[in-house]
Amino acid sequence: MNSKNNLAGKKKPKKNLAEIYGESKEQTNAETEDEITKEKIYLVYILHRVVYETLLLCKKADPNEAIGVLLGYKYQYEDQKYVKVVDWVTGKAYQSHAFAEFTPDGVRQYTSIIEEKYGDSENRPKIVGIFHSHPFGSNPHFSATDYNTFLNFPYDTENNVFVLIDPRSNYYKSYIVVIDEKGMKDLKEVDWVEYNPK
Ligand SMILES: [Zn+2]
Numbered sequence: 001m002n003s004k005n006n007l008a009g010k011k012k013p014k015k016n017l018a019e020i021y022g023e024s025k026e027q028t029n030a031e032t033e034d035e036i037t038k039e040k041i042y043l044v045y046i047l048h049r050v051v052y053e054t055l056l057l058c059k060k061a062d063p064n065e066a067i068g069v070l071l072g073y074k075y076q077y078e079d080q081k082y083v084k085v086v087d088w089v090t091g092k093a094y095q096s097h098a099f100a101e102f103t104p105d106g107v108r109q110y111t112s113i114i115e116e117k118y119g120d121s122e123n124r125p126k127i128v129g130i131f132h133s134h135p136f137g138s139n140p141h142f143s144a145t146d147y148n149t150f151l152n153f154p155y156d157t158e159n160n161v162f163v164l165i166d167p168r169s170n171y172y173k174s175y176i177v178v179i180d181e182k183g184m185k186d187l188k189e190v191d192w193v194e195y196n197p198k
Pocket residue numbers: 132133134142143146
């Protein structure tokens with residue numbers, strides 16, 4: 001059991017993302033750079049508001065499963081790739097206690113929400129993954145159907161993020177798509193961190 005991904009016991013990082021990566025213009029002195037290199041780089045960063053709202057949506061859907069799209073950016077810091085999740089959207093889905101999948105209408109819905117929110121803006125976030133819930137009151141795991149869905153087009157791009165939530169036990173687990181040297185794809189659970197905007 002991986003309790004660090006249970007929100008109840010989750011520790012906040014010492015610094016937010018902008019501080020870690022020196023996005024702030026003041027942080028150009030050597031001392032700060034030293035601190036940056038000592039800082040652990042997580043593979044997934046999720047904005048606090050996104051964590052809160054997606055968890056709330058999954059709680060409201062309980063006892064049904066919920067599904068939604070994660071929006072954000074993929075970055076690289078030295079040789080480490082990481083993903084920043086900044087927003088989420090959803091649309092109509094077929095939902096039951098054991099199933100959640102977008103309807104064709106649902107896909108059109110969330111696509112137009114993204115258009116309305118971001119249009120042609122230069123910094124428009126991209127779809128970087130999916131969140132999905134298993135409201136069973138335990139440590140959740142992806143089902144065979146989930147693996148089949150998320151490891152196929154259009155979801156299976158390397159480093160895409162899949163968040164698996166159990167709204168009853170407050171688990172909030174993050175996985176990324178990894179591709180091995182033989183081209184085999186898998187979902188690997190990774191540490192993630194919540195951040196707040198500056
Ligand atoms: Zn599932």
